[in-house]
Amino acid sequence: MKEKHKIVLLFSLVFFHLVLISIQVPRGERPTILEKAVFAVFTPIGHGVVSISQKINSLWHRYFYLRHVQAQNQRLREELFSLRQENLLLQRALAEFRAAEEVQRSLAHLSLSVIVASVIGVDSGQVYKSVILNRGRLDGMKEDMVVLDRQGRLIGRVVEPVTQRQSRVQLITDEDCGVGVLTERHRVVGVLEGDSKGKCRIKYILKTNRDVQVGEEVLTSGYDGIYPSGIPVGRIVAISEDTSIFKKIEVEPYFDFSDLDRVAVVAPTVHRQE
Amino acid sequence: MLKRSYVSQLIIGLLLALLIFSLLGKISPFLVMILNPFTWIVLYFSLVRHEVFGAVTGTICGLLQDTFSLGVFGVAGLTKTLLGFGAGLVSRKINVLPPGRNFVFVLVMAAIELVLWKAMVMFLFGEGLGIGGGWLLLQPLTTALVVTISFQAMGRKEEEVA
Numbered sequence: 467m468k469e470k471h472k473i474v475l476l477f478s479l480v481f482f483h484l485v486l487i488s489i490q491v492p493r494g495e496r497p498t499i500l501e502k503a504v505f506a507v508f509t510p511i512g513h514g515v516v517s518i519s520q521k522i523n524s525l526w527h528r529y530f531y532l533r534h535v536q537a538q539n540q541r542l543r544e545e546l547f548s549l550r551q552e553n554l555l556l557q558r559a560l561a562e563f564r565a566a567e568e569v570q571r572s573l574a575h576l577s578l579s580v581i582v583a584s585v586i587g588v589d590s591g592q593v594y595k596s597v598i599l600n601r602g603r604l605d606g607m608k609e610d611m612v613v614l615d616r617q618g619r620l621i622g623r624v625v626e627p628v629t630q631r632q633s634r635v636q637l638i639t640d641e642d643c644g645v646g647v648l649t650e651r652h653r654v655v656g657v658l659e660g661d662s663k664g665k666c667r668i669k670y671i672l673k674t675n676r677d678v679q680v681g682e683e684v685l686t687s688g689y690d691g692i693y694p695s696g697i698p699v700g701r702i703v704a705i706s707e708d709t710s711i712f713k714k715i716e717v718e719p720y721f722d723f724s725d726l727d728r729v730a731v732v733a734p735t736v737h738r739q740e
Numbered sequence: 741m742l743k744r745s746y747v748s749q750l751i752i753g754l755l756l757a758l759l760i761f762s763l764l765g766k767i768s769p770f771l772v773m774i775l776n777p778f779t780w781i782v783l784y785f786s787l788v789r790h791e792v793f794g795a796v797t798g799t800i801c802g803l804l805q806d807t808f809s810l811g812v813f814g815v816a817g818l819t820k821t822l823l824g825f826g827a828g829l830v831s832r833k834i835n836v837l838p839p840g841r842n843f844v845f846v847l848v849m850a851a852i853e854l855v856l857w858k859a860m861v862m863f864l865f866g867e868g869l870g871i872g873g874g875w876l877l878l879q880p881l882t883t884a885l886v887v888t889i890s891f892q893a894m895g896r897k898e899e900e901v902a
Contacts, residue, residue, distance in 0.1 A: 476795055585769075724769065
C-alpha cells in the first residue's frame, strides 16, 4: 500500500473514533447502538469463560465429594444468601416504622426478588467505575436495580446496556454516581459520589453543620428514588474544609472490591413505595 | 495466502485476549489494570505486519476494550489505533527485532499509549489522575515482557519451520 493511502486510512480511523466520541460527549445516559451491539456480541465470551471455569471447578469437587450433597449444599447456600439479603432489607424497612399498621403496609410492598450474580468483567484501567455481571434480562435484570455484596452493603446499581445474559453495574466509587445518603447518628442528608480511586465523598453538607463526625456510618436515604433507604454504604474517614461553603467529607465504602465474586441484585419494587 | 494466515492469527489472538481478560477479571479486578491483553495483540501485530494492520488491529482491540468499560465508547479505540499505526511505522523503519531493543521499544510504546489514554480519559471525564494505587503504572512493563517473549518465541518457531 502506498504511503499516501496509509495516511488516508489512519486519518479515516481517527476521524471515525472522533465522531464516535463526539456523539457521546457530553455523555448521555444511553450507550450508542454500536456499543450495545459490540457489548451484546462479545460479553457472552466472558460469560462462557466463567461458566466453563465454574463447571470445571464443580466437576473437580464432585470427584472428591458426594455428588448429591455437593449439589444440595450449593443450592442451600444460594438460598441462604438470597434469604439473608431479603432478611436484611426487611429488617431495615421494619426499623423505620414504629406503628404496626405502617409495618404491614410496608411489608406489602416488599415483594422482593433477589438475583444472585457473579462478576465476569471489570473496567480495565478504571476498576472503580463499573463491573459486568453474568445475569441479564432473561434472569430478570433491569436498569436501576440495586446491587449489594454478601453482607448486604451497597455496591452500585445496574445501568445500560443490559443484554439477555449480561448487565453492567455502576459502582458507588464512580465519579458520576450519585447516591442519596444520610449519617447514622444525626441523620444529616447529603449526596454521595465516588472519586474513581476507591473512595467516596459526601457533597452538599454545609460547613456550619457540626453534627457530622469522623467514624460515623453512612446509610442510603432513599430520597434519590433508586436506592432503598437504610442500606449501609460506608464510614466517614475524614472531614475537611476549603474555600467552598460545603464540607469535604471522605467516606470509605464498606464493600470489598476483591470480594465481588458473588453479589445480590435487588428488584426496585422494594423502595418504590407510593 | 499470507494475509489470510495473519487474519486467522488475529482472530485467534482476539479470542485469546477476550478469554484472558475475562479470566483476569474473575481472578482479581486489579489484574486487569496490570495486564492488558488487548495492547499485547496490537503491539504484536504492529511489529509483525506494520502500520496498516497495526492500526486496524488497534481499532478492533480498542473498541473491544471500550465495551468492558463504563465511559465514552471509542477512547481506547482511538489510542490503540494510534499505537498500532505508530508502532508499526517505527518498527518498519528501525530494526526492533533483537530482544533487548524489542523490550525497550514495546515498553516505550505501551507507556505512550497509557499516557495518551489517561490524558483523554482525564480530558473527557474531567477526572484526576487515577492510577489505581500505582498498579496501572506496571501495565507497560508487563506488556513489554509478554510481547517480547511471545515475539521471540514466534520468531524462533518460524525459523524452525523454515
